Amino acid sequence: MASAETAAEHERILREIESTDTNCIGPTLRSVYDGQEHGLFMDKLEGRIRNHDREIEKMCNHHFQGFVDSITELLKVRGEAQKLKCQVTETNQKLQNDGKELLTSMDELRQCRLQQRNIATTIDKLTHCLPVLEMYSKLQEQMRAKRYYPALRTLEQLEESCLPQAGSYRFCGIMSENIPRLRTHIRDVSMSDLKDFLESIRKHSDKIGETAMKQAQVQIARDNAVTSQQRSMSGRRIRKEVERTGSNPFSEKDSGILDVEDEEKDEIPGAQDLVDFSPVYRCLHIYTVLGARDTFENYYRKQRRKQARLVLQPHSNMHETLEGYRRYFNQIVGFFVVEDHILHTTQGLVNRAYVEELWELALSKTIAALRTHSSYCTDPDLILDLKNLIVLFADTLQGYGFPVNQLFDMLLEMRDQYGEVLLKKWNQSFRQILDQDNYSPIPVASPEEYQRIAGQFPFQDPELDKMPFPKKLPFSEFVPKVYSQLKEFIYACLKYSEDLHLSSTEIDDMIRKSTNLLLTRTLSHCLQYAIKKKNVGLAELVQIIINTTHLEQSCHYLEEFISNITNVPPDTINATKLYGTSTFKDARHAAEEEIYINLNQKIDQFLQLADYDWTAAQGGGQASDYLSDLIAFLCSTFTVFTHLPGNAIEHATLPGKVAQTACMSACKHLSTSLLQLLLEADVRQVSMGALQQFNVDVKECERFARAGPVPGFQGDTLLLAFIDLRQLLDLFTQWDWSTYLADYGRPTCKYLRVNPHTALALLEKMKDTSRKNNMFAQFRKNERDKQKLIDTVVKQLRNLIATNQA
DSSP states (O other): HHHHHHHHHHHHHHHHHHSSSSOOOHHHHHHHHHHHHHHHHHHHHHHHHHHHHHHHHHHHHHHHHHHHHHHHHHHHHHHHHHHHHHHHHHHHHHHHHHHHHHHHHHHHHHHHHHHHHHHHHHHHHHHHHHHHHHHHHHHHHHHTOOHHHHHHHHHHHHIIIIHHHOOOOHHHHHHHHHHHHHHHHHHHHHHHHHHHHHHHHHHHHHHHHHHHHHHHHHHHHHHHHHHHHHHHHHHHHHEEEEEHHHGGGGSSSOOOHHHHHHHHHSOOOOOOHHSOOHHHHHHHHHHTTTTOOHHHHHHHHHHHHHHHHHHTOOOOGGOOOHHHHHHHHHHHHHHHHHHHHHHHSSSSSHHHHHHHHHHHHHHHHHHHHHHHHHTOOOHHHHHHHHHHHHHHHHHHHHTTTTOOOHHHHHHHHHHHHHHHHHHHHHHHHHHHHHHHOOOOOEEEHHHHHHHHHHHSSSOOHHHHHSSSSEESSSSSSSHHHHHHHHHHHHHHHHHHHTTTTOHHHHHHHHHHHHHIIIIIIIHHHHHHHHHHHHTOHHHHHHHHHHHHHHHHHHHHHHHHHHHHHHHOOOOOOOOOOOOOOHHHHHHHHHHHHHHHHHHHHHHHHHTOOOOOOOOOOSSSOOOOOHHHHHHHHHHHHHHHGGGGSSSSSTTSSSSHHHHHHHHHHHHHHHHHHHHHHHOTTTTOOOHHHHHHHHHHHHHHHHHHHHHHHTTTOOGGGGGGHHHHHHHHHHHHTTTTTTHHHHTTTTOOOOOTTTHHHHHHHHHHHSSSSTTTTTTTTEEEEEEHHHHHHHHHHHHHHHHHHHHOOO
């Protein structure tokens, strides 16, 4: 069984060897050698080879005759083939000989066609590369010429259109690699130019602002001149226009003036003439092309904000000179002139909101700086110049469209400070005038001198005009000087109110209020100072009264003067009235009071010289020396009062009213002082003889009062000043106590003015306190009776006082 299977397997392997490619019999043979029957297989293989050999031999025997026949025929054909070969060789040789020229021409044609194709290709490539090279050359030229914005445009065109069309050549790659570096270089260079520009305008803002303010000043002067010319020629021009055209000339614009203004305006250099703005425009365009416009705008605005803060920071000594303020304003104006130009010449680099924000910042800081620095100023001329400079500053910026109402509001605030500084200056002027015045009537030697004074002070006196020269004016030098100073003050107030866009009524009200402050505060205090200062004599006080009277009379002239310069009628509703009348009236009252005080002080000085012997046994027959001197002084003093005006104003409705009041006041003070002298505590005892001497002195005073030292008193009015003293002395000298005690309290009492307390105090002084120590005096009957009588009266007076108090 196993041999059958082996035989079948060997058979299969043999068939596979026969039918399989020799390259693939390896695995088959391996399977034979892997088995154990390879010997048997070899035998079968040998047998199979022998079988195939036998079959091959049979086949060869079968086809041998045909093979021989074929060889024979082939030998026959060989001769013919040799002939054909010779013929073909000859033909080929002829063909080769004939085709050599053709081949040469064909080769030349092929070479020409190849060159032609290469030339066409080269021309096509150069056509695409030349624009690139030309554009790059143009770029290099623009870069060397620092024309960066056109260079950036060229770069953009080179990158977007030329290089893509040129192809991927090496030089195109190099150019492509250089493009970012060129862009960065252009951006950096333009930014450097912008920084140089910002630094330049920071340094030249002063000059730009100065030029702009000069332009505004020229324009304002031109407008004022045109306005004045129109006012002066309006009537004439209207008539000519009506006659020529038959229409209203104001219905059309005055083209001539407009043309002149336009021509002059064209001649005035602007910010663009002083500053080269091309770096800004160039940098803006470059950053726009680079797609970084927002970055550029933010950088520009940030830098300009920093510069604005620097510009708005004033110098610490700015308030010392006007030049300091002018430089400060020039820088601010220059800054905003540049920003305004940038606003109107660029699209979006700065906008209106940004400029307005900067202006609000500048306005607040400028106003704060001006308030601070102007508060240090004590020179009214500097404040006035500063006001004019601020007005020019405001008008300049207003011409560029910036709101400046807050500046004018601040000027109105500064007006109060200006008024205070003026008041201080005029306070010194008034004090200097008062200190230098001689308080004497002004002598006038000629009509020219009279007219000169009349031109300074509105004085009218028909009676004085009739008097021949030389003559004297009633007032002293300080009257025309003070009046002139009042007018100068009004002019100074008017100067400040100019160009503040105020109405005539507002200007008039401002001037009147300031003048009232000058009158009621400054001049009033100066007059009080002149009146109250030491060593002011009665003659000076009298002259001050005369001077203030004439100044009071001139107040309505000041009203007219203010109305004339402001063109506001004085009777306008709600118009402020001047308080000059009350000011001078108060000063005059103060002078009168000072006269009364001085008189009383003089009287007190004389009374200090009184040297009474209060224990004298008998009085003298004549008045005391001190009292005689006092009466002589009063007589000479009241003679001076005859110069005082009495009927010029309401204050003195009667002639000599001041003199009468002074005289009455002096007599009352003298009477009171004499009574106090009698009752003072140092006088412990008063004898009847001393009272008699005192009575003689009082009679001398009554004789002075009765003589009428000052005219105008009715009857014995002046004697009433001594009535209290007279009744008291009569009571003691006449010893009329029974009448006094019996009639006390009745309206018809003879001694109605005698106070029981006063009488009691004087009686206490009349007691003889030395008799208790003098044993001989106790034996004098008259003395004892007298003392008993005094004691009795004292008891009765005490009872009377106690009864009245109950």
